[in-house]
Amino acid sequence: MKTDFYLKNKNKKVSWRKNQWKWVVLFLIPGMALYCSLVIYPVIEAFRLSLFHWYGGEEKLFVGLNNFRTLFTSEIFKSSLWVTIKYMLINLPLQIPVSYVLAYLLYKKIGPFRFFRFVFFLPCVLLSVVVGYTLNILFTPWFGIGAVLKGLGIKYVNPLAEPRLAIYGVIFGDYWQWLGIKIVLFYAGFQDLPVEILEAATIDGASELQKFFRIVIPLSWHTVTTVTALLLMGSLRVFDLVFIMTGGGPNHATETLSIHLFNLAFDQMDFGSGSAVAVILFLLSLTLTIVLRRVMQRFFN
């Protein structure tokens, strides 16, 4: 009788566990299927394709690391790598300090801060296509800025048509559309600042600037690293605005890695080299993530 009860209960327990397993599997299956077939498999496939010559036809020819070798001798690839790095290096000291200061001013509730906050984030909900073309037209010599300057008798060159200036034109587009996200993130970070410390500093006679440099910046340093990480990842992958505003031109001056990938694959139908660029892009963002994570962990500890 006693053993009977034990067995019954034991079985019950086992069957409950089995049941739980079934539920776990059931809940995981749809996500697993979608994720593996459309994210994980394509990543593996990108690595595989980078080892082939493939021009869109039936035939794929295995060539080992030849695509990578060709890339590293290609002037356009080397320039696109440099343009991407330049894009990151200009964006960082431009967007981080500006968004930080503007977010802090919002936090201090100077002026109609609700209105400011509304406007600052507004460009982020617009289509990049619309923003890109609007700025393009604004930059042309016929309407917009060009017309105004011509009216004042000042010589005007369209920065987007000038190889040396084009990247700054695109970075202006990036700044115009996406600074709002960084402002919002810093603003959210400032909400966690310890008010008591700031008040104590005020009582001790610290000026606004002293508080900003001595207290606010050190205490919000982890938000700075997070937003920096986000900005660098975004800059590494930038595509939309560059594609719309310059298409990578003039004369490859704004051709970033992602534009180069797109041109190789869908303009020249060289899918092998395109995949090689994709692999490099993937490895770069992986490295960047790991490095940034290390840096952040150091700050958090």
Next chain:
Amino acid sequence: MRKLSGVERVGKFLLYLHTMLLLVPLVWITITAFKSLEDLFTNPMGLPKVWHFENFIQAIRVSNLHIYIKNTLFVEIVTLGCVLLVATFVSFALSRFNFRFKDGLYIFFTAGYMISLHSVLIPLYEIARNLHAFDNLFFLSLVYSAFEIPFSVLILTSFMSQVPKEIEESAIIDGCSYWGIYSKIVIPLSKDGIIAVATLVALHVWNELLLALVFLNKSSSRTLPVGMRGFFAEYISQPTLLFAAALTVSIPIMIIYSLLQERFVQGITLGALKG
């Protein structure tokens, strides 16, 4: 009123300066959208001499805007439905059950955060070709959904693990099935996370150009970003029409944003700071 200090005055100036920088182009396209082409050439910055409301009708007619809006709405609905269903399932399994490989699976699902669409563009093109899925908006939505899984799971698991175990245990005692716990307890209690995820996914899909560019060839299947790009490229010599179309597309989203501002901000913040 308290007198502003020097630093604050500089701050105020900076805030207004940035506001101007953002608003001037927006005001300019609004004004330009109502002008005739000659008016724009002779008077690029001023107000229109005559307000041409018919620009909007013409813009919608030649750009097929209604088709792109319809397609974007379709993709938004399918993607949102798919992501929310699939990601809540995964997050529910990862946050409310205990099993081996759980942590491994969590890392597996969230590591995709590092993979951008660019890196897999060519393989996705290959898959679409093999499946004859070009111009298929449903397939496009599935790809978008798959790419939204990592960050959705990241946010949703953190929300779902905060649901107290006691509620769940008492529900089990009351004879509630796992499905019941999912649909009646965990989902309603992680509502904020779900809304944040939905907002961000909707915003991503709304502005996605790269994949749509590769997948959608026929004019009748284009989403707004690709459709607008085609239209802009074709009518670049007629900015008045372009801006009328741009305004028609932008005003609804600006209204939605002004109504749901807090939700947008919350979604962005959660998405970035959790990752």
